[in-house]
Amino acid sequence: MLRSLGAVALGACGGLIVGATQADHQALRIVTSLLTASNPAEPAVDPTDADLLVAASTRLADKAGGLCVLSTRSADGGTSSRMIQPLIETDDAGSPSLRFHTTARSTKFGELTADGRCTLAFLNPAQLTCIVFAGKAERLPDAEEQQLRDSWPLLPPLSILYPGDTLSSNFSGWRLRPSKVQLVALPAALGGGTREDWKAPEVERGKDGGWRVTCSGGI
Numbered sequence: 001m002l003r004s005l006g007a008v009a010l011g012a013c014g015g016l017i018v019g020a021t022q023a024d025h026q027a028l029r030i031v032t033s034l035l036t037a038s039n040p041a042e043p044a045v046d047p048t049d050a051d052l053l054v055a056a057s058t059r060l061a062d063k064a065g066g067l068c069v070l071s072t073r074s075a076d077g078g079t080s081s082r083m084i085q086p087l088i089e090t091d092d093a094g095s096p097s098l099r100f101h102t103t104a105r106s107t108k109f110g111e112l113t114a115d116g117r118c119t120l121a122f123l124n125p126a127q128l129t130c131i132v133f134a135g136k137a138e139r140l141p142d143a144e145e146q147q148l149r150d151s152w153p154l155l156p157p158l159s160i161l162y163p164g165d166t167l168s169s170n171f172s173g174w175r176l177r178p179s180k181v182q183l184v185a186l187p188a189a190l191g192g193g194t195r196e197d198w199k200a201p202e203v204e205r206g207k208d209g210g211w212r213v214t215c216s217g218g219i
Helices: 002-012 028-034 050-062 107-114 142-151 168-171
Strands: 066-072 079-084 086-091 096-103 119-124 129-139 171-176 180-185 202-203 211-215
Touching: 050 086, 050 096, 050 119, 050 129, 050 211, 066 107, 079 107, 086 171, 096 107, 107 129, 119 168, 142 168, 142 171, 168 171
Parallel strands: none
Antiparallel strands: 066 079, 066 119, 086 096, 096 171, 119 129, 129 171, 129 180, 180 202, 202 211
16 A cells, blocks of 8 residues: 555656556556546536535545545654544534544654644545645544544554553544645546646635635636
């Protein structure tokens, strides 16, 4: 999985995978994923409707395979990125909330503690989309953190990630309620297609909690 996602990222950036076989070619993998995808085609989304863009982004991220790239601000002022496995939820208004965990011994724990601003980026190759959630992650209150630790539903088990007695002492739970959502899509129905500026549809959360379109993708 990690190798496949890495290859997709290289291909998307115009990278060359030295020594790759024909079956490993990025274009062939995309075609294969489209032909074998179990997900039906997404319905058309109005790029001027903020709520529809958020709903489509959340749905596409949830179907992206579970892993995403968490990018945080490093101590030297740069950016650190790594793979994580979050839980995607929505509130009563349909706005996304993403929960994840990390050990208190990790670099990302220190970076999130110092500056919670981060992004979570999902790749959904079956729909030719990349979904980016941006905002400020906050550590969960003690009771919610314990609930997340005790009920974590995803694999691998936390006992593998936190060996011995380190789970109770080093587990930390985090939540990102994104303030911005960007939907980078090739299908025209999702705001992509051929256009001069190639700006992706983007929405931003207002002070009232509602969403507004800040970029409709120039289409």
